[in-house]
Amino acid sequence: MALAHAAGLLACPRCGEGLTLDADTATCPSGHAYDIARQGYLNLLGGPQPANADTAAMVEARGRVLADVYGDVVALVANAVAATAAAVVVDVGAGTGQYLAAALDRMPDAVGIASDVSVAAARRAARAHDRLASVVADTWRGLPVRSGVAQAVCCVFAPRNAAEFARVLSPGGRLVVVTPEAGHLASVRASYGLIDLDPDKDERLAQALGGLFELVDSHRLTTAVDATADQVADVIAMGPNAFHSAPVTESARLEIDVRCRTYLRLEDRAGSDHDLPDREPSEDRG
Numbered sequence: 001m002a003l004a005h006a007a008g009l010l011a012c013p014r015c016g017e018g019l020t021l022d023a024d025t026a027t028c029p030s031g032h033a034y035d036i037a038r039q040g041y042l043n044l045l046g047g048p049q050p051a052n053a054d055t056a057a058m059v060e061a062r063g064r065v066l067a068d069v070y071g072d073v074v075a076l077v078a079n080a081v082a083a084t085a086a087a088v089v090v091d092v093g094a095g096t097g098q099y100l101a102a103a104l105d106r107m108p109d110a111v112g113i114a115s116d117v118s119v120a121a122a123r124r125a126a127r128a129h130d131r132l133a134s135v136v137a138d139t140w141r142g143l144p145v146r147s148g149v150a151q152a153v154c155c156v157f158a159p160r161n162a163a164e165f166a167r168v169l170s171p172g173g174r175l176v177v178v179t180p181e182a183g184h185l186a187s188v189r190a191s192y193g194l195i196d197l198d199p200d201k202d203e204r205l206a207q208a209l210g211g212l213f214e215l216v217d218s219h220r221l222t223t224a225v226d227a228t229a230d231q232v233a234d235v236i237a238m239g240p241n242a243f244h245s246a247p248v249t250e251s252a253r254l255e256i257d258v259r260c261r262t263y264l265r266l267e268d269r270a271g272s273d274h275d276l277p278d279r280e281p282s283e284d285r286g
């Protein structure tokens with residue numbers, strides 16, 4: 001079971017102590033217990049998922065887009081994560097787990113933890129790679145990962161909890177953050193009236209990470225992909241516009257415009273007095 005790779009790495013979200021895994025349960029020394037689903041993921045929410053969690057249909061649409069349309073983005077992220085040479089990588093808001101799986105393919109000895117608040121996403125991520133452990137957890141309630149056990153954290157178009165990223169990273173650890181740039185999916189956004197990108201996101205990102213992380217690398221990927229009408233429909237269906245846009249009947253040229261930044265964890269401040277990060281209102285629209 002891929003989850004077994006995370007033995008010794010996971011923490012109880014209620015008390016922070018280490019979790020011990022057996023065939024169908026994870027338990028902490030304080031007696032908190034969580035079910036391991038037969039599909040191989042561990043649900044640490046301790047209650048129902050939020051109403052706005054990605055549905056199975058959204059996750060499947062995202063899976064097809066990553067496989068057939070976002071290949072260059074997946075390669076960009078996987079290369080950035082592999083460049084950290086981490087032994088343990090945590091992907092926060094991992095969705096389908098495809099980015100983490102592609103990184104693990106380039107890191108033959110590494111172990112990955114995919115964390116997402118959506119049960120449908122965790123179910124899919126559990127089968128994304130045989131060295132990937134999939135957990136359901138809410139980034140804002142603290143990552144279910146022991147302090148200092150990871151050498152890399154990545155966060156692709158998902159909510160960022162900077163203090164938690166710093167806490168789970170070991171000294172010298174790296175954070176890989178991927179965000180959309182202004183031109184990302186611009187034509188489809190205009191044609192179908194999709195939610196706009198936040199124009200202040202770079203400022204928010206810098207503010208949220210400041211004091212805990214130092215930027216060490218930044219790459220912008222700008223390209224375009226010819227997409228069929230079904231692929232355009234998937235791009236819409238995988239995100240927050242899933243239920244609100246007009247039906248798609250035409251193929252389109254999709255602009256890809258994203259930035260991948262790598263940060264170094266600043267050692268003197270990590271996990272100290274910065275435990276109330278600026279909470280960014282929502283994930284980026286990837």
Ligand SMILES: C[S@@+](CC[C@H](N)C(=O)[O-])C[C@H]1O[C@@H](n2cnc3c(N)ncnc32)[C@H](O)[C@@H]1O
Binds near residue numbers: 062096116140
């Ligand atoms: C735009 S999707 C990106 C998914 C994946 N990183 C990718 O790019 O394919 C945002 C993801 O963040 C997850 N998410 C949203 N809020 C979250 C939270 N509070 N805690 C954990 N995951 C969250 C969603 O379920 C979704 O899978």
Ligand SMILES: [Zn+2]
Binds near residue numbers: 012013015017
């Ligand atoms: Zn506990």
